[in-house]
Amino acid sequence: MEQLLLLIFLPLLGAVITAFSGKSAKMVSTATAIVVLGLTIFMALNFIPNASTQFEVNLPWINDLGIHFHAGIDGISLLVVLLTNLLIPIIILSSYKHDYKNPGAFYALILFMQVGLLLVFTAMDAFLFYIGWEAALIPIYFICAFWGGKDRIRINMKFFVYTIAGSLFMLMGIIYLYLQNPAHNFEIQSFYALSLDRVQQGWLFWAFFVAFAIKMPIFPFHTWQPDTYTAAPTQGTMLLSGIMLKMGIYGVIRWLLPIVPVGVQDWSGLVMAISIIGIVYASIIAFTQKDAKRLVAYSSIAHVGLISAGIFASFNIGIAGQQGMQGAMMQMLSHGINVVGLFFILDIIFSRLKTNKIEDLGGIAKSAPQLSIVFLIIVLGTIALPGTNGFIGEFLLLMGVYNYGIWAAAIAGLTIIFGAVYMLRMYQNVMLGKTNELTVGFKDIEGTEKLVLYIICALVIILGIYPKVILHLTEASVQHLLEQVNQKLTVK
């Protein structure tokens, strides 16, 4: 119990110290993030891989309103907590070459965001979940709007209004569920136990789904995403795409499916359709992008579309959906790792050449062989080559979609082909071919860049060859979740 409290509040403490540590903010925040990572790994090693909720904390908070500080970790939470606490130190390390103005505030905000994210991923109380949801948004808004690039104010306002719109409707849903709950609390288990009729489930589904869909983002709720990713500082982009996006997916799995299964059943056809449209649409647009950062942003929409399609498909095929759901788990982790790697490489290129335009680049491999190798490994992971981490996830997800419908799988499967085409084409145009005036003196990766990219590559390969290390952690929880949902559906 104490471990989880420590895990959540250590970053907060670190953030406060970082905020006032001026020039040494980098070191303080790195140290905090690494200690938190160590604690997370320690907890993961002590985690018993069954469906139970472990490290549970349940403290009274606002008793009069039935609000408790109730958090815990099961397999599903553990995965995203691991992802968060693994990526935060990587993201902080990746900023070592940058000299941001007001470093204290910058690194403190990253750690503040970590607190919000951890609350979201461990909350077992809907109110706490909502607090974490918003608490993660404010820091990232400030990170993107303060340290971002051109036109950052307008773009981030759009991002902010979009996400807050979603979350306000979710808040309405949460209040409604609370009022329905005879126990008058926000406990997730009592929300699971509610019996809601079809009409209620229908609108509650939308109240929650819109919030999650905007965060992920799935087509057609994605319009804030490419601009925001492009205008944000690299670390902001990494936080958004690597971790924040998983808040939406996690929300769907943890809150949407078990609470309003009938609503999900009614609307999953539509969600499948928009997810699959999103995959194709984002892939085509990614194909036409001239800016590598935007290309990765669109590819991210395609990947998320597949995850979402996989989740809703698996939901529809009952207990057998376990594979697809496991695929979603795996893919959340892999996508987080890969996309952070990609954005980091693009940042390295940008910091040296001041451009991310694909046509301006070329032949970097000649002068930077190490970069070309790590870049290739990460690209291969992203396009799901067997033996890399991306493969396991996408394979399981597509299997889930296939069990739902062959045609759906056929179209969704295009993502792999499209992905390979635009990613490899990008790789080819950036790294291979003739060197030009700009890229001729490209300096290879060094120092922390090397460290970060080697870690990411190692993860890509290890998770690709031995995914069981992750899958066995989540297996029991995923199965339990599906059983719970299906039981509820059959009762109906």
Next chain:
Amino acid sequence: MNIIITISITAFIVLYSGLFKANKALLPLTVVGLLTALGFTIAAWNGNAVDFGMMQTDNFALAFSALCIVGTLMIFLLTQNYFHTKSENVAEYFTLILFSLAGMIMMVSYTNMAMLFVGLEVMSVSLYILAGIRKRNFASNEASLKYFLMGAFSTGFLLFGITLIYGATGSFDLLTIKEYLVKDYKSISPIFYPGVILMMVGMCFKVGAAPFHFWVPDVYEGSPSLITAFMSTIVKTAGFAAFLRLFAGTFAPIHDFWVIPLMVIICLTLFIGNVTALFQKNFVRLLAYSSISHAGYMLFSLVVLSKSSDNSVLVYATAYTFATLIAFAVLILVKQRTGNVNIESFNGLGKRNPLVATALTIAMLSLAGIPLTAGFIGKYLMFLNVMGDYQILLVGFAVLNALVGFYYYFKVIVATWFKDGSDLELSTPFQYKLVLLICVTITVVLGVYPTIILNLI
């Protein structure tokens, strides 16, 4: 009773010290007086004393009195270097604010309509003068005159309403009126209903709810900023307490009758307040429209009458008061430096004055209703209250309005942090720092741990 006497005596002492040119002694005297009044408020807790059948110091009255007194204390702390630059007659202004406060204490604790009227007038008349203290300033005079005319007009409505209700029931006493309503629903005199509506109109004028809000922006803009701060926070809180006492207490039995016009007023207030605020370039006008929209949220508590209605208004009013006080404190500082109250004059504030800018940001986040600030808890309670009656559409409408609110509050945050502007370093006097610190602490503590205030009344 002690509270009113203390405040009034303090007012007279302050007035006389002004006569002897003891300008340095004014603030300490006032602070001591107010703290004594606050002490009496706390001491009377749970006492439920009835004074001459005119006032009752129940916990509701005491909680709102305490809020008003603490708020006024903040205003007095902000007078450092303020009135002295505006005029010679500092003592008079101190006195007027204190008299106004005495009126408010009556307004939050009346049990008799006559007392409501007296309290309202004591408060308002002082404010008419205060709005016009910059004698040679055209805007200040306009504000004063406008406020006076509108105030007199709304008092007319209120009085007419009281008269009709007196005609129907034969009494000014709230308890007697309530008994009259409870006794037999069918035999309520037909002139009672227009009386209720007229009183509602009068009260809506006072709290600045649409469509009776037209005076608000002009008066707020024309009055000296500190008086505007006083009017938009403490005066408003007292107005709401009076509104609540009357409608949630006395008129509760005919709730079904007045809830429909109330909902229309709420929707109009939210919509007009938020949408108009969106287009404001002037920070004072933005706060004026924001105060209109917050009036809309506070009226939510009357849609569904439950035992927690009173408390949710208290929470909301506290959150709103302290956040707005921060906003005005920063505004006064910026205005003293730049002479300008447009949102642009906040540009680049964060670079030079990070602490002041942080306080302003927290205030804006609280007004917008971001979690972990008091403003969120206030909004949450209001939504919860109305959702309990399954008015999902009304909540949906309020949520859309809250969304608009985010946009304009964030405009201020954007100007503060992300825009480059004048690199002016504000000179922040000690008392301003103190006020900012107190208000920020209250805002954050109530946001993180609201339990301390949730079951107060």
